[in-house]
Amino acid sequence: MLLCLLAAAVAAVFCADLLTGPSALTFSQALKGLAAPSTLSRTEYVILWEVRLPAACMAVAVGVALSLAGAEMQTILDNPLASPFTLGISHAAAFGAGMGIVLGYSLPGIPANWLISGNAFVFAFASTVLLQFMAQRFGASAQTLVLFGIAMFFAFEALVKLLQFIASEQTLQQLVFWTMGNLARADWTKIAYLSAAIALVAPFSMAASWKMTALRMGDERARSFGVRVERLRLFSLFRIAVLTSFAVAFVGTIGFIGLVGPHIARMLVGEDHRLLLPGSALCGALLMSAASIASKTILPGVIIPIGIVTALIGVPFFLWLVMQRRYRA
Amino acid sequence: MRSVKYFCWLFAAALCVAICAGSPAWSQSEVTLTDIAGRKVTVKLPVRHVVLGEGRQLTALALLHPDPVSLVAGWLGDLKRLDSKTYELFRSKNPAIDKIPLIGITNESTFSVERTLSIRPDVAIFSGGHGPSARSAEAVRQLEAAGIPVVFIDFHDKPLENSVASIAILGKLLGQEEKASAYIKFYQDRLDLIAKRIAEAKLKRPTVFMHMHARLWECCPSPGKGNLGEYIVFAGGSNIAADILPGATGQVNLEYVIQRNPDIYIATGGAHAINRGLAIGTYVTEDDARKALQTIAEEKGINTLSAVANGRVYGLWHHFYNSPLNIIAIEAFAKWFHPELFADVDPRKTLAEINARFLAVPFDGVYFVSLKPEKR
Numbered sequence: 001m002l003l004c005l006l007a008a009a010v011a012a013v014f015c016a017d018l019l020t021g022p023s024a025l026t027f028s029q030a031l032k033g034l035a036a037p038s039t040l041s042r043t044e045y046v047i048l049w050e051v052r053l054p055a056a057c058m059a060v061a062v063g064v065a066l067s068l069a070g071a072e073m074q075t076i077l078d079n080p081l082a083s084p085f086t087l088g089i090s091h092a093a094a095f096g097a098g099m100g101i102v103l104g105y106s107l108p109g110i111p112a113n114w115l116i117s118g119n120a121f122v123f124a125f126a127s128t129v130l131l132q133f134m135a136q137r138f139g140a141s142a143q144t145l146v147l148f149g150i151a152m153f154f155a156f157e158a159l160v161k162l163l164q165f166i167a168s169e170q171t172l173q174q175l176v177f178w179t180m181g182n183l184a185r186a187d188w189t190k191i192a193y194l195s196a197a198i199a200l201v202a203p204f205s206m207a208a209s210w211k212m213t214a215l216r217m218g219d220e221r222a223r224s225f226g227v228r229v230e231r232l233r234l235f236s237l238f239r240i241a242v243l244t245s246f247a248v249a250f251v252g253t254i255g256f257i258g259l260v261g262p263h264i265a266r267m268l269v270g271e272d273h274r275l276l277l278p279g280s281a282l283c284g285a286l287l288m289s290a291a292s293i294a295s296k297t298i299l300p301g302v303i304i305p306i307g308i309v310t311a312l313i314g315v316p317f318f319l320w321l322v323m324q325r326r327y328r329a
Numbered sequence: 330m331r332s333v334k335y336f337c338w339l340f341a342a343a344l345c346v347a348i349c350a351g352s353p354a355w356s357q358s359e360v361t362l363t364d365i366a367g368r369k370v371t372v373k374l375p376v377r378h379v380v381l382g383e384g385r386q387l388t389a390l391a392l393l394h395p396d397p398v399s400l401v402a403g404w405l406g407d408l409k410r411l412d413s414k415t416y417e418l419f420r421s422k423n424p425a426i427d428k429i430p431l432i433g434i435t436n437e438s439t440f441s442v443e444r445t446l447s448i449r450p451d452v453a454i455f456s457g458g459h460g461p462s463a464r465s466a467e468a469v470r471q472l473e474a475a476g477i478p479v480v481f482i483d484f485h486d487k488p489l490e491n492s493v494a495s496i497a498i499l500g501k502l503l504g505q506e507e508k509a510s511a512y513i514k515f516y517q518d519r520l521d522l523i524a525k526r527i528a529e530a531k532l533k534r535p536t537v538f539m540h541m542h543a544r545l546w547e548c549c550p551s552p553g554k555g556n557l558g559e560y561i562v563f564a565g566g567s568n569i570a571a572d573i574l575p576g577a578t579g580q581v582n583l584e585y586v587i588q589r590n591p592d593i594y595i596a597t598g599g600a601h602a603i604n605r606g607l608a609i610g611t612y613v614t615e616d617d618a619r620k621a622l623q624t625i626a627e628e629k630g631i632n633t634l635s636a637v638a639n640g641r642v643y644g645l646w647h648h649f650y651n652s653p654l655n656i657i658a659i660e661a662f663a664k665w666f667h668p669e670l671f672a673d674v675d676p677r678k679t680l681a682e683i684n685a686r687f688l689a690v691p692f693d694g695v696y697f698v699s700l701k702p703e704k705r
Contacts, residue, residue, distance in 0.1 A: 021582070021584045021587030022582055022584055022585040022588060023584050023585070023587065024588065036594055042589070042633055043587055043588075043633050044594065046587060046629065046630055046633045047584050047587055047588070048631075050629045050630060051582075051583050051587070051629075051630055064416045096340055112604055112605050113605065115605075135570050164437065165438060166433070166434050166435075166439065167436065168407060168410055168435035168436060168459055169410065169435065169436055169458070169459045170542075170601075172436065172541075174545075174546055177546070180548055182580075184547040184548055184580075184583065185547045185581075187629075218598075274482070296582060296584075298587070299573065299575065300573065301572075301573035301581060301585035302573050302575075302580065302581060302582060302585075303580045303581070303582045304576060305580070
């Protein structure tokens with residue numbers, strides 16, 4: 001029931017996202033244009049279908065991917081502070097992007113217009129594979145994962161800073177912009193890739209949901225239910241890698257969603273992962289769509305990178321939720 | 330007898346003065362000038378070795394000196410990194426350019442005072458864009474404490490105000506005041522002509538959108554009230570991004586651009602954009618630049634602008650934002666914005682004249698382009 005309400009809220013905010021922008025395209029025009037594109041002038045068509053719609057869809061997809069990944073991450077690490085950022089995946093992606101932006105370095109076989117996204121994806125994914133390999137080698141406990149992840153986090157952070165240090169002012173600006181996240185990077189191909197990744201991974205997440213619920217009670221309890229905990233962690237990590245790498249590669253690093261989406265979902269639907277995982281995905285989508293609206297409307301005509309908005313708008317909202325819960329409890 | 334002795338002393342003294350005046354060690358004079366940052370700086374002449382806080386200021390030296398590369402004893406690596414083709418151009422005239430020691434990479438934080446000190450230049454010329462700036466107070470103090478005068482020039486922060494003064498400063502430093510005055514006259518005459526006609530004609534200003542690094546970044550970085558935006562206003566245009574951007578540059582929403590539907594669209598590019606964005610600048614042919622511009626004009630959103638439908642789509646070499654040759658960009662803008670008013674102005678000719686009269690290393694390439702081939 002709550003999930004249905006959440007889904008309805010996502011749909012509503014998504015529509016609001018589609019209907020906001022700096023141009024004079026009116027509410028009714030846009031609605032009509034969605035149903036019958038032929039009623040729009042060429043300009044209005046492009047605004048609605050080629051500027052707003054890709055960004056709005058990307059917002060939803062990225063929200064789903066990051067928040068779902070965050071929910072899994074918090075469970076397998078048994079850590080409420082975990083998010084796709086904790087293990088350095090985002091920094092690895094930023095480093096890959098930076099190699100392209102600052103050094104013009106491209107991995108072989110990646111076409112020029114995919115230079116930045118391609119690099120970002122490869123580095124994000126490779127860092128998680130490396131993490132998995134190390135974890136497997138030294139026992140995939142939550143603690144080992146976190147420690148290796150923290151090492152990765154700082155290593156890639158330092159590498160990104162090294163790139164920033166040697167960058168020219170112009171490439172530095174571009175790299176810094178990249179790390180702030182921006183939905184203007186969206187296009188249909190990228191949305192298709194990210195949606196495919198979600199469609200591919202989500203069923204496996206759902207299939208693992210009862211094991212994840214068991215894991216929330218601790219490694220020992222989960223084992224007593226017959227859950228192969230290490231295996232569960234590694235597969236989950238793989239899913240997280242796919243979701244995060246695609247999302248981050250396409251829009252840049254966007255913090256907060258992967259951390260807070262799952263928490264909001266947990267407040268709403270509780271710990272049962274059959275509800276928590278879809279709930280997190282929906283909360284993530286909701287937050288991203290709301291942030292997308294804000295990034296366009298705070299300074300009309302100017303795009304404020306969405307990574308900034310998610311934190312600035314999201315944090316007070318999150319704090320308010322936490323306090324509400326405290327009072328009710 | 331006494332008068333003979335007196336005469337001998339006088340003769341010896343005169344001889345001494347003559348010898349001293351003729352010997353290089355004693356011929357050094359000094360020049361005291363006020364630089365762009367408003368500081369009074371005394372520099373011993375002649376200046377033979379300079380360090381450039383920004384490698385791209387080599388163009389400014391090339392306006393005044395027959396072999397600018399030979400003057401540079403150390404520099405930041407921005408010319409090679411940001412405008413590799415122009416670097417090649419200078420190398421074709423003097424391969425020693427590859428041996429100039431680096432004193433930093435392309436930004437202020439990589440600038441090494443120690444390296445500069447070890448080079449012992451006659452003067453350090455800083456210009457703020459990508460290198461040490463007036464903010465680098467500590468570096469400036471250290472250099473000056475070591476007896477290396479620091480002079481600030483500027484073609485970047487306030488190009489319309491400071492370009493002329495910067496050339497004058499370089500003229501004094503290099504002992505090329507005549508050549509500097511000639512360039513200043515050439516530059517100022519052209520600038521004045523544009524300013525005067527625009528003031529008198531009271532034309533309607535066409536709306537202009539400048540898309541920086543088109544296709545290289547996500548849409549749409551644009552200059553606001555500063556940077557290349559200043560050229561737009563000076564040349565009689567109305568910069569649509571200046572109405573909304575809080576800073577000198579920023580990211581404009583594509584939807585805003587579509588909605589404002591500017592009369593004129595200008596993309597910028599350069600050697601850094603070859604293969605992906607607008608290929609333009611040194612060694613680029615007009616056909617290649619136009620082809621790249623065509624691809625940009627077909628980008629989603631951009632293709633709906635009436636500027637595209639009306640063929641008022643142009644491309645500009647990005648480095649004009651920090652160059653003493655910026656008059657070429659300003660003339661090109663004036664002509665694009667008000668073709669009838671400036672029918673007699675020809676930036677091509679201006680470049681050709683700068684090449685013939687001033688530049689030791691003539692610029693070779695296409696630095697501005699229009700989508701529709703212009704009638705010549």
